[in-house]
Amino acid sequence: ARPFRDVIFKKPRSYDVDSLAEFVIRYLNKNNFCVVDGVFSNKHLQKVLNEIKSLNSNGYLKVGRLSGGRTSGQDAFKLTKTEVRNDTIYWAEGTESRHPNVNKVVQKMDSVLSALNSHLQGEYYINGRTKAMVACYPGNGSYYRRHVDNPNGDGRVITCILYLNKDWNAKEDGGILRIFSAQDESCYVDVSPEYNRMLFFWSDRRNPHEVQPAFRTRYAITVWFFDKTERERAKEESALEGISTMKNELVVLDLERIENE
Numbered sequence: 001a002r003p004f005r006d007v008i009f010k011k012p013r014s015y016d017v018d019s020l021a022e023f024v025i026r027y028l029n030k031n032n033f034c035v036v037d038g039v040f041s042n043k044h045l046q047k048v049l050n051e052i053k054s055l056n057s058n059g060y061l062k063v064g065r066l067s068g069g070r071t072s073g074q075d076a077f078k079l080t081k082t083e084v085r086n087d088t089i090y091w092a093e094g095t096e097s098r099h100p101n102v103n104k105v106v107q108k109m110d111s112v113l114s115a116l117n118s119h120l121q122g123e124y125y126i127n128g129r130t131k132a133m134v135a136c137y138p139g140n141g142s143y144y145r146r147h148v149d150n151p152n153g154d155g156r157v158i159t160c161i162l163y164l165n166k167d168w169n170a171k172e173d174g175g176i177l178r179i180f181s182a183q184d185e186s187c188y189v190d191v192s193p194e195y196n197r198m199l200f201f202w203s204d205r206r207n208p209h210e211v212q213p214a215f216r217t218r219y220a221i222t223v224w225f226f227d228k229t230e231r232e233r234a235k236e237e238s239a240l241e242g243i244s245t246m247k248n249e250l251v252v253l254d255l256e257r258i259e260n261e
């Protein structure tokens with residue numbers, strides 16, 4: 001397969017939230033995804049990384065169980081000896097006192113979130129988000145199988161990821177996020193999970209993606225932005241099905257229920 005374009009990751013004119021939001025929407029409309037490098041200061045991100053490492057060493061990150069792009073034990077495909085599925089995750093509200101710098105990242109994502117609406121030509125109205133998912137791939141070949149974040153209208157419209165991996169060398173460390181073109185299976189774009197890199201993409205079927213096996217510890221913080229209408233309809237439907245409608249819990253439940261697209 002060949003990359004569907006040599007994507008040169010441009011930088012926005014400036015990093016105020018409105019220019020950022022305009023830049024994100026422009027590339028979401030053009031390519032269905034947008035990479036923005038250099039949003040945070042190195043000083044701040046170093047503190048964020050330290051907080052996440054201590055969350056990890058204090059056992060706050062739990063194995064991702066059946067969540068998202070994997071089916072349970074009855075997998076047909078065999079794992080190679082170096083590929084193990086053990087991404088670990090921690091859900092942050094963004095207000096906990098144990099990680100003030102992670103909270104600042106969530107607040108920055110919130111400020112971008114609220115600025116997006118004035119650039120979305122009315123097809124969505126973003127009015128909320130999930131909790132922030134702090135994810136760690138331990139680097140023993142752990143990976144995330146190809147999936148769509150929101151294949152069935154659970155309300156999530158934009159995925160926002162911040163990568164925290166210093167001096168990442170994808171050739172040795174792997175861990176590439178490969179986003180496939182929904183139209184043409186043989187086309188994809190590879191995003192290296194580099195430090196201070198933000199990635200936005202439509203959460204629906206436009207962006208099947210996978211995390212390739214990582215051979216070094218790989219950290220990321222992800223937030224999913226909700227569309228008001230789609231979210232309310234999903235909550236009505238799930239209420240009918242009797243699934244608990246606690247806002248963030250529902251998202252966690254959805255992540256466990258999502259099958260591959």
Ligand SMILES: Cn1c(O)c(C(=O)NCC(=O)O)c(=O)c2ccccc21
Nearest residue numbers: 064067068087135144177211220255
């Ligand atoms: C750990 N992890 C993920 O890494 C991704 C994902 O697509 N990550 C993309 C990336 O890290 O580049 C997910 O979409 C995901 C969904 C539910 C639970 C855990 C999850």
Ligand SMILES: [Mn+2]
Nearest residue numbers: 147148149209
């Ligand atoms: Mn995903």
